Amino acid sequence: MAERSEVVFVDGVRTPFGRAGEKGMYWQTRADDLIVKALIGLLERNPKLPQEQIDDVAIAAATQTGDQGLTLGRTVALLAGLPRTVPGYAIDRMCAGAMTSVTTVAGAIGLGMYDLAIAGGVEHMGHHPMGSGADPNPRFVAEKLVGMDALSMGATAERIHDRFPELTKERADHFAMNSQIKLAAAYKAGYIQPDLIPVAIKSEQGWGLAERDEAPRPETTMEGLATLKTPFRPHGRVTAGNSSGLNDGATVSLIASAEAARQYGLGAKMRLVSFAFAGVEPEIMGIGPIPSTEKALKKAGLSIGDIGLFELNEAFAVQVLSFLNHFGIADDDPRVNLWGGAIAIGHPLASSGVRLMIQLARQFEMHPGVRYGLTAMCIGLGQGGSVIWENPHFDGKKN
Numbered sequence: 001m002a003e004r005s006e007v008v009f010v011d012g013v014r015t016p017f018g019r020a021g022e023k024g025m026y027w028q029t030r031a032d033d034l035i036v037k038a039l040i041g042l043l044e045r046n047p048k049l050p051q052e053q054i055d056d057v058a059i060a061a062a063t064q065t066g067d068q069g070l071t072l073g074r075t076v077a078l079l080a081g082l083p084r085t086v087p088g089y090a091i092d093r094m095c096a097g098a099m100t101s102v103t104t105v106a107g108a109i110g111l112g113m114y115d116l117a118i119a120g121g122v123e124h125m126g127h128h129p130m131g132s133g134a135d136p137n138p139r140f141v142a143e144k145l146v147g148m149d150a151l152s153m154g155a156t157a158e159r160i161h162d163r164f165p166e167l168t169k170e171r172a173d174h175f176a177m178n179s180q181i182k183l184a185a186a187y188k189a190g191y192i193q194p195d196l197i198p199v200a201i202k203s204e205q206g207w208g209l210a211e212r213d214e215a216p217r218p219e220t221t222m223e224g225l226a227t228l229k230t231p232f233r234p235h236g237r238v239t240a241g242n243s244s245g246l247n248d249g250a251t252v253s254l255i256a257s258a259e260a261a262r263q264y265g266l267g268a269k270m271r272l273v274s275f276a277f278a279g280v281e282p283e284i285m286g287i288g289p290i291p292s293t294e295k296a297l298k299k300a301g302l303s304i305g306d307i308g309l310f311e312l313n314e315a316f317a318v319q320v321l322s323f324l325n326h327f328g329i330a331d332d333d334p335r336v337n338l339w340g341g342a343i344a345i346g347h348p349l350a351s352s353g354v355r356l357m358i359q360l361a362r363q364f365e366m367h368p369g370v371r372y373g374l375t376a377m378c379i380g381l382g383q384g385g386s387v388i389w390e391n392p393h394f395d396g397k398k399n
């Protein structure tokens, strides 16, 4: 009988994130090539990993057709040159795809069925615009199961502003500007680059190398943000400046049992403490991380005050503010999104969950005084996902 195991995050990497569309750096790059490139980078960084021992490869995408189709985990494993004995599968939970890849393989590891697994996600929003090819069941409308504007993520963010009038546009813009400032500072300090796998890219000018995220706008000011249009509602509050954008990118991680990580000398950057997903009203999906975090905290026997570092996906500034407001955390709390977030970096849907983990893992190393960290995100059609991690570098001293 297999014994239950502790689960650890051994390592994670990502491609730089691009701007989606014909002018974006990955327009001529296939989605599967992005995730293959990231996986090869992960394997090269972990030469001690016995590749034939990998139990599974779980790769997410929100749209699973074309260059994101054909059971990504398996195709990516073959294309990355993993032994043919290594199986793989595809995952979808919209924005929380990569997060769900991690929690799904973690479940198998925890149960003692797997020792080593690859988990990640990819989204090429240029090749696969949000919702493309979807055919929502007419019952959603006919039976008023879900309002049609629940399918527009920006419209759901406007509804958070409606429900919590104290979360003003000014606060959202301020949070968004800080995201840009924090990311620029993190790039300057060299915190982001070590986990980026450069990608060869083709454009009209010939071949080049993508080495940095393409979307950041470090020049962002409150004045500039104030002038932007509100595409989701006339005279609304959600703009291109206080939303995540449309992006292309891939992330991938190596998840293992604590025992396998020790046995093969792989190391562990984080220990998984608990995880949870929760559903909320689809029309106001951005509040999803609140109940999922409450569930994950309860399972861990922790309270929000125990969390020393937060990596919250910034789908929309107002949506993160609703989370902070709920838990009584200040908009500019230094524990939150230390290096900025998706508003600045980008949010290639199904890849973002592991991007949060990559950053939290690095921050744990730099903050041995922090014991617990949270990665959390909202998910289309009204869900939230949260994973609580423990810092293996924790030294018991206050930061």
Ligand SMILES: CC(C)(COP(=O)(O)OP(=O)(O)OC[C@H]1O[C@@H](n2cnc3c(N)ncnc32)[C@H](O)[C@@H]1OP(=O)(O)O)[C@@H](O)C(=O)NCCC(=O)NCCS
Pocket: 095, 153, 154, 217, 220, 221, 224, 225, 228, 231, 239, 240, 241, 243, 244, 245, 246, 315, 316, 347, 378, 379, 380
């Ligand atoms: C909001 C959204 C519609 C904007 O799309 P877009 O119009 O293609 O965005 P752009 O990057 O072209 O920005 C629009 C304008 O705002 C400007 N802008 C964007 N961010 C800015 C900033 N930080 N400071 C100043 N100007 C900014 C751009 O320069 C552009 O100006 P222009 O029209 O004069 O060229 C799109 O990003 C979106 O749908 N985001 C949400 C994605 C989503 O739902 N994800 C899932 C979450 S659950």
